[in-house]
Amino acid sequence: LVQEKLDLLKQNTNNTVNSLLDTLALSLAAKVDAKIKKGETIGLLEGIPFGIKDVYMLQGTTATASSNLLKNYKSAYTATAIQKLLDAGAIPLAKENCDSFGHGSSSENTIFGAVKNAINPDLVGGGSSGGSAVNVAKDYTVFSIGGDTGGSVRQPAGYNHVYGLKPTYGRISRFGLMAYASSTDCVGPIAKSVEDIRIVLNVMSGKDIKDQTTYASAEINEDSILTSTEIKTVGYFKNFIESEAINPEIKTEFLATIEKIKAKGIVVKELDFFKSDILVSTYYTLAMAETASNLSRLDGSNYGNRIEDKSLKESYAITRSENFSEETKRRIVGGNQVLSQGFSDEIYLKGLALRDSISESFEKDFKEVDVILSPVTPNTPPKIGNSLKDPHAMYLSDAYTVGFSLGQLPTLTIPQGTETGLQITAAKNNDELVLKFANFLK
Numbered sequence: 001l002v003q004e005k006l007d008l009l010k011q012n013t014n015n016t017v018n019s020l021l022d023t024l025a026l027s028l029a030a031k032v033d034a035k036i037k038k039g040e041t042i043g044l045l046e047g048i049p050f051g052i053k054d055v056y057m058l059q060g061t062t063a064t065a066s067s068n069l070l071k072n073y074k075s076a077y078t079a080t081a082i083q084k085l086l087d088a089g090a091i092p093l094a095k096e097n098c099d100s101f102g103h104g105s106s107s108e109n110t111i112f113g114a115v116k117n118a119i120n121p122d123l124v125g126g127g128s129s130g131g132s133a134v135n136v137a138k139d140y141t142v143f144s145i146g147g148d149t150g151g152s153v154r155q156p157a158g159y160n161h162v163y164g165l166k167p168t169y170g171r172i173s174r175f176g177l178m179a180y181a182s183s184t185d186c187v188g189p190i191a192k193s194v195e196d197i198r199i200v201l202n203v204m205s206g207k208d209i210k211d212q213t214t215y216a217s218a219e220i221n222e223d224s225i226l227t228s229t230e231i232k233t234v235g236y237f238k239n240f241i242e243s244e245a246i247n248p249e250i251k252t253e254f255l256a257t258i259e260k261i262k263a264k265g266i267v268v269k270e271l272d273f274f275k276s277d278i279l280v281s282t283y284y285t286l287a288m289a290e291t292a293s294n295l296s297r298l299d300g301s302n303y304g305n306r307i308e309d310k311s312l313k314e315s316y317a318i319t320r321s322e323n324f325s326e327e328t329k330r331r332i333v334g335g336n337q338v339l340s341q342g343f344s345d346e347i348y349l350k351g352l353a354l355r356d357s358i359s360e361s362f363e364k365d366f367k368e369v370d371v372i373l374s375p376v377t378p379n380t381p382p383k384i385g386n387s388l389k390d391p392h393a394m395y396l397s398d399a400y401t402v403g404f405s406l407g408q409l410p411t412l413t414i415p416q417g418t419e420t421g422l423q424i425t426a427a428k429n430n431d432e433l434v435l436k437f438a439n440f441l442k
């Protein structure tokens with residue numbers, strides 16, 4: 001199976017791979033084979049091939065973040081989440097193409113060529129974990145590990161009709177995941193079934209001394225997600241569905257799903273929520289501020305190309321201006337402005353206050369409803385090339401995913417309900433309920 005998938009990945013024309021881990025994969029697969037030959041029992045994930053978004057550390061292999069700056073960077077250690085998968089016997093096949101540093105919604109902001117959608121190659125693969133979602137959709141990997149800061153697992157999963165989970169913030173350790181916006185970065189699995197998501201989530205979850213935001217969580221067992229008796233009330237945001245920006249078909253399909261749910265005896269409530277432009281601007285204000293700070297270490301002295309014959313200051317400037325993409329530079333400049341004296345009270349602190357209000361609004365909602373449903377995006381996947389021409393339109397396409405990120409809530413995309421999928425969200429730490437609801441809808 002490993003060899004078969006490696007061959008498929010090597011030949012794929014969707015630009016999903018940054019580097020192939022063939023030597024490592026084959027040697028790990030041989031160990032599993034030897035175990036089977038000896039008659040030893042093997043674990044649930046042993047020998048199962050998976051992909052890794054190229055923003056995770058895997059010792060001895062390149063970790064490029066799809067950027068020129070880290071083109072030759074080799075990981076000195078392995079991310080906790082990835083190590084847990086390796087310990088369970090899963091076999092890493094490839095580092096997967098994505099938007100550079102997670103900056104984007106289309107997987108076109110990459111030095112490895114735009115990721116092409118699994119269903120229609122003229123369209124984008126979605127982003128930023130585009131390569132990961134396309135690999136799963138095409139069966140090149142059994143599951144892939146993406147990263148979700150503002151929708152980067154859920155949106156590409158939706159665009160390629162597969163499942164993608166952003167767990168509750170802190171459920172899975174971020175140690176060894178390159179930081180984009182640390183307060184919303186989440187490790188997220190992409191797979192072809194709720195059951196596969198459950199298994200991989202269980203393996204990666206747990207408290208980690210190397211990430212102080214992690215917490216211990218109970219394992220989610222197979223039977224518990226097959227019962228859904230506690231789901232009695234579902235909510236959705238009226239203003240998302242009534243927005244002028246929503247594609248009419250997505251709206252019709254979403255409302256048809258709501259009718260189906262009502263027919264199953266569930267009470268559906270319309271909820272009030274913040275307008276999309278407030279959600280998008282709050283998210284991008286904070287995400288840009290955090291990324292400007294996180295990426296300041298990429299200056300050519302520790303990471304990136306060191307320029308020897310220039311002053312330190314010149315060397316920083318040359319390394320950063322020559323090697324960051326336009327989109328990443330836009331975010332660094334924006335983030336530094338947001339954080340600078342004279343602006344930070346007006347913009348950054350306001351962003352933090354809005355984020356608190358958004359979280360409070362969710363807390364209030366989850367007193368009334370068990371889960372919240374939403375389309376994944378207001379739009380269908382754009383044609384390749386369009387998002388690069390119009391970054392503002394690209395930011396607005398994140399309208400339905402970023403709010404749940406700011407709330408640090410568990411939220412799952414399932415390939416149902418609308419062309420870009422349905423997003424199921426529950427209260428913090430209630431990842432199990434999200435999986436239950438996905439099964440209930442089947």
Ligand code: GLN
Binds near residue numbers: 398
């Ligand atoms: N599209 C969003 C952004 O560019 C989300 C990206 C992500 O989750 N990494 O910030």
